[in-house]
Amino acid sequence: MAMTRRGFTKLLLGGGLLGWLGSALYPIISYLKPPEVPEDNVQAVKAGLASAFAINTAEIVKFGRKPVILVKTESGEFRAFAATCTHLECIVQYRGDLKQIWCACHNGLYDLHGRNVSGPPPRPLDEYAVNVVNDEILVSRMA
Amino acid sequence: MATDVEGSGAGSRRGANHRLYGWLDDRFHITPLIEFLRHKYVPVHRHTVWYYMGGVALFLFMVQVISGILLVLYYKPDEGNAFESVRFITTKVSFGWLIRSVHSWSANLMVFFVFVHMFSTFFTRAYKKPRELTWMTGFVMLALVMGFGFTGYLLPWNELSYFATKVGTDIAGAVPLVGNAIKVLLRGGDDVTGATLTRFYAIHIALLPAIFTAILVAHLIFVQRQGMHEPEYVQKLPTERKKMIPFFPNFLLRDTLLWLMVLNMVLFLAVFFPWELGEKADPFASAPEGIRPEWYFMFMFQTLKLLPAHVWFMEGEVLGIVGFGVLGVAWLLVPFWEMKRRPDGRPRPITLIGVAAIIYMVVMTIWGYLV
Numbered sequence: 384m385a386m387t388r389r390g391f392t393k394l395l396l397g398g399g400l401l402g403w404l405g406s407a408l409y410p411i412i413s414y415l416k417p418p419e420v421p422e423d424n425v426q427a428v429k430a431g432l433a434s435a436f437a438i439n440t441a442e443i444v445k446f447g448r449k450p451v452i453l454v455k456t457e458s459g460e461f462r463a464f465a466a467t468c469t470h471l472e473c474i475v476q477y478r479g480d481l482k483q484i485w486c487a488c489h490n491g492l493y494d495l496h497g498r499n500v501s502g503p504p505p506r507p508l509d510e511y512a513v514n515v516v517n518d519e520i521l522v523s524r525m526a
Numbered sequence: 527m528a529t530d531v532e533g534s535g536a537g538s539r540r541g542a543n544h545r546l547y548g549w550l551d552d553r554f555h556i557t558p559l560i561e562f563l564r565h566k567y568v569p570v571h572r573h574t575v576w577y578y579m580g581g582v583a584l585f586l587f588m589v590q591v592i593s594g595i596l597l598v599l600y601y602k603p604d605e606g607n608a609f610e611s612v613r614f615i616t617t618k619v620s621f622g623w624l625i626r627s628v629h630s631w632s633a634n635l636m637v638f639f640v641f642v643h644m645f646s647t648f649f650t651r652a653y654k655k656p657r658e659l660t661w662m663t664g665f666v667m668l669a670l671v672m673g674f675g676f677t678g679y680l681l682p683w684n685e686l687s688y689f690a691t692k693v694g695t696d697i698a699g700a701v702p703l704v705g706n707a708i709k710v711l712l713r714g715g716d717d718v719t720g721a722t723l724t725r726f727y728a729i730h731i732a733l734l735p736a737i738f739t740a741i742l743v744a745h746l747i748f749v750q751r752q753g754m755h756e757p758e759y760v761q762k763l764p765t766e767r768k769k770m771i772p773f774f775p776n777f778l779l780r781d782t783l784l785w786l787m788v789l790n791m792v793l794f795l796a797v798f799f800p801w802e803l804g805e806k807a808d809p810f811a812s813a814p815e816g817i818r819p820e821w822y823f824m825f826m827f828q829t830l831k832l833l834p835a836h837v838w839f840m841e842g843e844v845l846g847i848v849g850f851g852v853l854g855v856a857w858l859l860v861p862f863w864e865m866k867r868r869p870d871g872r873p874r875p876i877t878l879i880g881v882a883a884i885i886y887m888v889v890m891t892i893w894g895y896l897v
Contacts, residue, residue, distance in 0.1 A: 403786075413620035414596055 427523035441477030576646035605720030627796035652755035688807030
């Protein structure tokens with residue numbers, strides 16, 4: 384295929400323009416991508432005194448940057464779950480009247496083992512380990 | 527007219543473009559505009575090079591808008607986070623160091639080219655009738671550009687910018703009658719604090735861009751409507767001796783080439799001379815040595831430093847500020863106090879005034895940096 388002078392010039396200029404656009408856009412697009420912020424390497428957090436925690440209530444505990452819901456059941460047992468609803472990431476709350484964990488956004492319900500029992504949530508809540516040492520509640524990641 | 531058909535592909539593409547053009551033209555009557563641009567010519571003579579300076583300033587403004595929008599994505603405008611967020615941009619974000627340095631360098635070059643543009647229109651006397659409003663909108667934009675520089679300087683919240691802002695707003699406070707009100711309004715309180723930072727941020731990224739853009743559009747419409755000013759000796763030439771080039775594409779392509787060169791210069795400076803971040807501002811630390819404003823405020827700063835504490839019945843500082851205010855207004859109104867040409871062909875007084883202004887600014891700036 385024969386190439387005319389005009390075609391050749393167009394190719395050079397067009398190629399140059401594309402190359403320039405690439406070199407201008409590459410830094411901008413990389414800039415837009417937020418840098419990874421290292422996740423806090425939290426293994427366990429203290430959550431107050433066990434004796435001061437009322438039965439059949441719950442609290443949201445900060446676990447690094449993640450919210451965890453800490454529940455004291457009627458039998459006085461502590462359980463902790465990731466407080467982020469598996470449906471659309473709202474923060475769940477404990478309903479003492481239902482004895483279930485409830486998400487206000489779309490009426491999702493989880494039982495006291497974190498299992499999704501009704502409403503839209505697709506998966507159970509992740510469970511955290513709770514230990515009480517000298518009356519101090521310790522929430523930690525499941526082994 | 528889409529009559530020349532190179533190949534079937536090109537032909538149908540042209541056809542599609544033609545239909546789109548027709549659709550738009552039907553609704554917005556763009557043909558007269560296209561015709562206007564097609565018949566727009568730019569005079570060519572030995573002062574043509576100055577025609578490019580406004581374009582360069584415009585290009586640098588566009589660089590500022592783009593890099594500024596990018597910076598806003600990560601910048602946090604409060605006392606506790608501003609410095610850290612700029613450090614985060616320059617150390618953690620990919621190419622953040624580049625974007626930030628480009629913004630700083632391009633800002634300084636923009637101020638420089640705005641000054642060059644202004645003095646070139648001054649010395650070619652392009653401000654004369656019918657271009658009075660082009661000159662005046664340009665002067666207002668110069669003031670706004672300096673406002674951009676002053677407010678943007680504080681945003682990294684480092685020692686130098688903190689004290690420069692204290693000094694700068696204090697000087698504004700010396701303006702007779704309204705000074706204190708201006709100072710409190712600018713600072714968002716009696717002192718330079720986090721409130722000042724938030725205010726300067728709002729002024730820098732919302733207030734000034736909005737006003738500037740509106741005036742810029744007017745300025746550009748004036749230029750397009752009236753065409754390029756020809757220096758007097760070109761105006762006197764017989765038509766057949768005047769050289770012209772079409773604005774589109776000849777002049778625009780030259781503009782683009784120069785813009786590319788300027789962009790390369792900005793990138794070169796940003797890569798090899800990255801803008802410093804300095805130390806975080808501490809309102810309870812003593813001012814470090816060598817506090818000085820940015821170079822384009824230096825001639826005024828140096829003048830105020832040289833004035834004695836009291837001149838006649840006025841405070842020296844007040845006299846300086848009032849003086850610069852009067853001179854600024856006189857400069858704004860240059861088109862209206864046109865001076866007659868001297869019969870003997872010696873330089874016009876107005877040209878001498880311009881030369882004196884440049885010499886004064888250059889000498890004072892250098893002096894300010896030496897002392």
